[in-house]
Amino acid sequence: MKRLYYLFRGTEFARTISNDLQNAGINEGQLHFLSHDQAGLQTAHVPQADIFDERDIPHSGTWGAITGLGIGILFGSYLISTELGAHMSLGVFLFVCILFTFFGAWAGGFIGISSDNHHISRFHDALEEGDTLLMLDTYDEREETRLKQLMHTRHMEASYEGEEENFKVFL
Numbered sequence: 467m468k469r470l471y472y473l474f475r476g477t478e479f480a481r482t483i484s485n486d487l488q489n490a491g492i493n494e495g496q497l498h499f500l501s502h503d504q505a506g507l508q509t510a511h512v513p514q515a516d517i518f519d520e521r522d523i524p525h526s527g528t529w530g531a532i533t534g535l536g537i538g539i540l541f542g543s544y545l546i547s548t549e550l551g552a553h554m555s556l557g558v559f560l561f562v563c564i565l566f567t568f569f570g571a572w573a574g575g576f577i578g579i580s581s582d583n584h585h586i587s588r589f590h591d592a593l594e595e596g597d598t599l600l601m602l603d604t605y606d607e608r609e610e611t612r613l614k615q616l617m618h619t620r621h622m623e624a625s626y627e628g629e630e631e632n633f634k635v636f637l
Contacts, residue, residue: 467603467604467605468603468604468610468629468630468631469585469601469602469603469604469629469630470601470602470603470604470610470613470614470617470626470628470629471586471589471599471600471601471602471626471627471628471629471630472599472600472602472617472621472624472625472626472627473589473592473597473598473599473600473624473625473627474597474598474600474621474623474624474625475596475597475598475623476503476506476596476597476598477499477501477503477506477507477509477510477598478506478510479598479621479623479624480499480501480506480507480510480512480598480600481510481511481512482621483512483600483617483621483624484497484499484510484512484513486616486620486621487602487613487616490612490613490616491609492602492613494513495513495603496602496603496604497512497513497600497601497602497603498513498514498515498516498519498600498601498602498603499512499513499514499515499598499599499600499601500514500515500519500520500586500593500598500599500601501593501596501597501598501599502593502594502596503596503598506598507598515599515601517579518583519583519586519601520582520583520586521578521579521580521581521582521583522577522578522579522581522582522583522584523575523578523579524578525578525583525584526574526575526577526578526581527571527572527574527575527578528571528574529574530570530571530572530573530574530575530577531567531568531570531571531574532570533570533574534566534567534568534569534570534571534573534574535563535566535567535570537566537570538562538563538564538565538566538567539563541562541566542559542562542563545559545562546559585630586599586601589627599627600624602617610629614626
């Protein structure tokens with residue numbers, strides 16, 4: 467899967483772009499419009515980016531869980547090396563690791579909700595200035611070529627801003 471990025475000024479072209487892409491066979495789940503003008507996007511009746519597209523919750527939560535697991539293993543190992551550890555079972559060690567992993571994921575999620583998604587952070591200034599970001603998911607090379615052609619020929623107001631290979635929502 468690839469995610470293509472397009473920027474255009476304001477929200478007035480969002481409906482036309484959405485209609486053209488849907489007429490070309492793209493389903494609504496492949497379109498994600500992001501703008502600080504939420505009312506403009508709602509008026510245009512276009513698919514808006516969700517919180518996971520906008521905020522870095524899954525990415526930060528994943529890294530928090532990995533960090534928490536590492537700390538849990540270190541803390542559990544420390545406990546085993548003490549006198550208390552002589553009476554500690556494998557189940558208690560695993561419980562400590564799982565507890566730290568969940569705490570890390572929870573803390574990472576809170577960090578992520580307060581920051582832009584790392585995939586779109588490069589568009590922060592443009593969004594602040596009133597631009598709208600279109601994130602377009604494609605499933606194969608043929609579809610990607612067709613959509614790039616459509617956007618290039620019919621929507622000159624939208625500038626192509628790049629793509630991500632093998633885009634995964636959660637990382």
